[in-house]
Amino acid sequence: MENLLDKIEKRPIPKTKYEIDQNGFIYRNGRRLKSHYKNGRWYCNLQKKSGRQLMVDTERLADLI
Numbered sequence: 001m002e003n004l005l006d007k008i009e010k011r012p013i014p015k016t017k018y019e020i021d022q023n024g025f026i027y028r029n030g031r032r033l034k035s036h037y038k039n040g041r042w043y044c045n046l047q048k049k050s051g052r053q054l055m056v057d058t059e060r061l062a063d064l065i
Contacts, residue, residue, distance in 0.1 A: 011065050016048055020065055024058035 010019040010027060019027045026033045026044045035042045035058055042058045 013046070013061070013065065016046055018046055020058070020062055022062060024062040026058060026061075 008021045008023070008025075010021050012019050013026070017028060018033075021027070024042060025035070026046070033044055035044045037043075041060075043055050044058050046054045046056055048054060
């Protein structure tokens with residue numbers, strides 16, 4: 001049986017090594033990262049290439065990209 005996550009289109013997030021799909025799930029090296037639910041929104045911690053950590057709203061980021 002094929003993995004359904006492999007069929008989803010992923011787009012790269014600028015200035016990072018991550019990808020995001022249209023549902024707001026964030027991936028690094030083909031593996032999905034854990035999301036956190038806070039104040040009615042889904043967030044994920046990302047690390048930029050410079051080493052700075054960011055907490056991003058995954059739904060809002062998926063709409064922008």
